[in-house]
Amino acid sequence: MxxxxxxxxxxxxxxxxxxxxxxxxxxxxxxxxxxxxxxxxxxxxxxxxxxxxxxxxxxxxxxxxxxxxxxxxxxxxxxxxxxxxxxxxxxxxxxxxxxxxxxxxxxxxxIPVPTPDLEKPFLLPVEGVFSVPGRGTVVTGTLERGILKKGDECELLGHSKNIRTVVTGIEMFHKNLERAGAGDNLGALVRGLKREDLRRGLVMVKLGSIKPHQKVEAQVYILSKEEGGRHKPFVSHFMPVMFSLTWDMACRVIPAGITGMGHRDWPETAMSF
Missing domain, CATH: 3.40.50.300 (P-loop containing nucleotide triphosphate hydrolases)
Structure with a gap:
């Protein structure tokens, strides 16, 4: 959901x-x-x-x-x-x-038509991966930002992977395109990769545009019991599952300078995942 x-x-x-x-x-x-x-x-x-x-x-x-x-x-x-x-x-x-x-x-x-973010380097969260006989491997997803063009060099990051490749084809609604913009749901044919090399949750980005991190600091809001959340506070090193874009992964919560975190607190919290 x-x-x-x-x-x-x-x-x-x-x-x-x-x-x-x-x-x-x-x-x-x-x-x-x-x-x-x-x-x-x-x-x-x-x-x-x-x-x-x-x-x-x-x-x-x-x-x-x-x-x-x-x-x-x-x-x-x-x-x-x-x-x-x-x-x-x-x-x-x-x-x-x-x-x-x-x-x-x-x-x-x-429902208003959103204004697409076309200025930033492209970022495509990978929703699915499949093989096309005679052509190669296709990654599918909705372009989060930027413009993706046929022939663009890119890299697939996440799940301890850093894979470089080239977009050799773009398809949307069974039509071959030269380019796609933010908000488009598309399939991108990538060069030299096998189906088993890739998985849902990776992000396909412009070469060198982002850097993966293992730790982040974030200000978080924890839902109360009345809001459908936990009725117990988090404690240091608690391991929830984090969802972002199309990936999910267990992470370790380390509250900054405290051992517990109440429902309505807004602490600066280090999260490693």
């Missing part, structure tokens, strides 16, 4: 009309909010399974209150009522196909 939502500028929250918000709905909103997903569009699904229109209105009211509770603009958030099943079956136009079109329109109008 964390690594899946991290690259998103907005999301669609689907809630069943016959069930209403569930415990996992709160968990999803909490995680989305904490990792910076600013805009949410709601689709109330399975409306065809509810005969009482007041029940649907009650679900919508509960969703808006829940969104407000987690810091979203609940009263302004678009809430579309419909049925994905009716849309697939091509029946009940208002609840079926038209509701899906309304949902897409709401996404287009409510």
């Amino acid at each position: 964390i690594t899946g939502t991290a690259p998103l500028d907005g999301c669609i929250l689907v809630v069943a009309a016959n069930d209403g918000p569930m415990p996992q709905t709160r968990e999803h909103l909490l995680l989305a909010r904490q990792i910076g997903v600013e805009h949410v569009v709601v689709y109330v699904n399975k409306a065809d399974a509810v005969q009482d229109s007041e029940m649907v209105e009650l679900v919508e009211l509960e969703i808006r209150e829940l969104l407000t509770e987690f810091g979203y603009k609940g009263e302004e958030t678009p809430v579309i009522v419909g049925s994905a099943f009716c849309a697939l079956e091509g029946r009940d136009p208002e609840l079926g196909p038209k509701s899906v079109q309304k949902l897409l329109d709401a996404v287009d109008t409510y």
Whole structure:
């Protein structure tokens, strides 16, 4: 969930009309909010399974209150009522196909188009790796920043690897491209590498543009029990799992000058991983 939502500028929250918000709905909103997903569009699904229109209105009211509770603009958030099943079956136009079109329109109008960062050197978090018979190895992912061009020299860093290669091809939506920009989801063909040399979690960057580190100092905020976090403080050398971009790894937390760290403290903390 964390690594899946991290690259998103907005999301669609689907809630069943016959069930209403569930415990996992709160968990999803909490995680989305904490990792910076600013805009949410709601689709109330399975409306065809509810005969009482007041029940649907009650679900919508509960969703808006829940969104407000987690810091979203609940009263302004678009809430579309419909049925994905009716849309697939091509029946009940208002609840079926038209509701899906309304949902897409709401996404287009409510979620702003992000401004891509094209000035910095390119950085591609690797989401997947596969081989193309007769061509070579392809890494896939969403370009975090910069512009990637065919023929660019690059290196793949992470998981104790430092591999140099050249981008020999770029493909997006089954079309070969000469270049791609920040925000594009693409596949990059890399020269001279085997599938087993690479893995999810690496980052492909412009040659010499970044340097990997084993230790970082960071100011952190720890979620309280009420926010879905731990109910016990961290102690020195505690080992949580860190998620960033597409990688996750166990790290060791060393609070600066103290042996424990409470829920609402903001210490400077050395983290080695």
